[in-house]
Amino acid sequence: MTAPVATAAGPTAQAAAAPALSIGGLKTRAGFLRAAKGRRQAMPGFILQARRRGADEPHVPAIRVGFTCSRKVGNAVRRNRAKRRLREVARLVLPGEGRAGWDYVLIGRAGVTATREFGQMQTDLRAALARVHGA
């Protein structure tokens, strides 16, 4: 009973930040593999992978985001919880801080992703996005 190790967020385009960008899920294995070749930034609660899509790729959802939790994170319950927290962090931060035309992948880490203080996770993601965009 093992679902695929990651999940994608559904569209979530209602945000507090000013330029409300539409967000779609990153749903294909190919998309994940391409994102893995992009920039990566490790944070205490997660690892962020980011990549600007090429011109030939679709740009209908301005931002695509996917989530990955390997079996190292734990059993199915722990993995699900980690993914749900990552999804919530992405939902709160990405519409304001993400950039159009980019794909993001958030990777859960064993233990920390499920327990780190939630507000801290959000500031972590903002910092990671700034590093990835600026690099």
Place this chain on the structure above:
RNA sequence: CCCGACUGCCGGGCGCCACGUUUUCGAUCCUCGAAAACGUGGCGUAGAGGAAAGUCCGGACUCCACAAGGCGACGGUGCCGGGUAACGCCCGGCCGGGGCAACCCGAGGGAAAGCGCCACAGAAAUCAGACCGCCGGUUUCGACCGGUAAGGGUGAAACGGUGGGGUAAGAGCCCACCGCGGGCCUGGCAACAGGCUCGGCACGGCAAGCCCCACCGGGAGCAAUGCCGAAUAGGGACCCCGCACGGGCCGCCUUGGCCCGGGGUCCGGGUAGGCAGCUAAAGGUGCCCAGCAAUGGACACCACAGAGGAAUGGCCAUCGCCGGGCCCCGCCCGGUACAGAAUCCGGCUUACAGGCCAUCCGCGCGU
């Protein structure tokens, strides 16, 4: 049998409605209507488990293979009866073992069909026999011959056991009881149990080594399977352009034509992707009837997750529960099991904090 309660904010799934954008189609000419996709908002709605787990059995369902029957091979099951769609599951019983008891445990068919094995120890391990010993005889006093299987020792197991008679010493040699085997009777559907009688005992264990007997069994699985099907590349048919450059063919040259070439339309295969399969199920709840029970049946009511890189949530507050501490009115700190549906059912197994209900046995205390 239950799987903490409740509050607030913000989300995701599904359905319906409204608005907007885009596309397509139809009316038509400056607009209207329909459908689809996307976005936004509103309303409604459902929302993880007893094991959803391991994937160990049994089915439903799908595709593939396959005349029927017999024999054989391979795999599985294995006391008897019942239950079931089926099972290796469940219920009831039998036998053996354990326990004062309630109750618990047992792969529990066949070893007089055959083969094989039985380590170590021991004289000897299944078919013959005897190490010490005991008894008798002989004796050169070392031992030898004969009888014996009671006693000793070994072993998981030693050719029935206990007691008595008997004897040179012994022995089912004889007797009683027990055990074992055959036959008959009784009870039971049966496994089996009980009784009577005969036999002086012939027949050790392992079938979880092979085997024999009886019964069962095609293979693969929802990533099954069916349908729709883009871009790009490639294939086919037809039409058009052009014989202008290059190549080939109609033997060669000229003319002419064809193919490779360019463009268009259509067709089919197929990839990404999408849709179906997908949840009404051997379904749930209540109550009654039959049955010791598993279970079967009647009636009434209910509609109860269907996702698809995969929703069923995130964060906070209060209370409950457990553990620890303190100045033991109360407060503080930490914890709150095992674990996440993936086509669906029936089982088995494994993991697990805490709690609730019922019944039985034993012990202690009270009466």
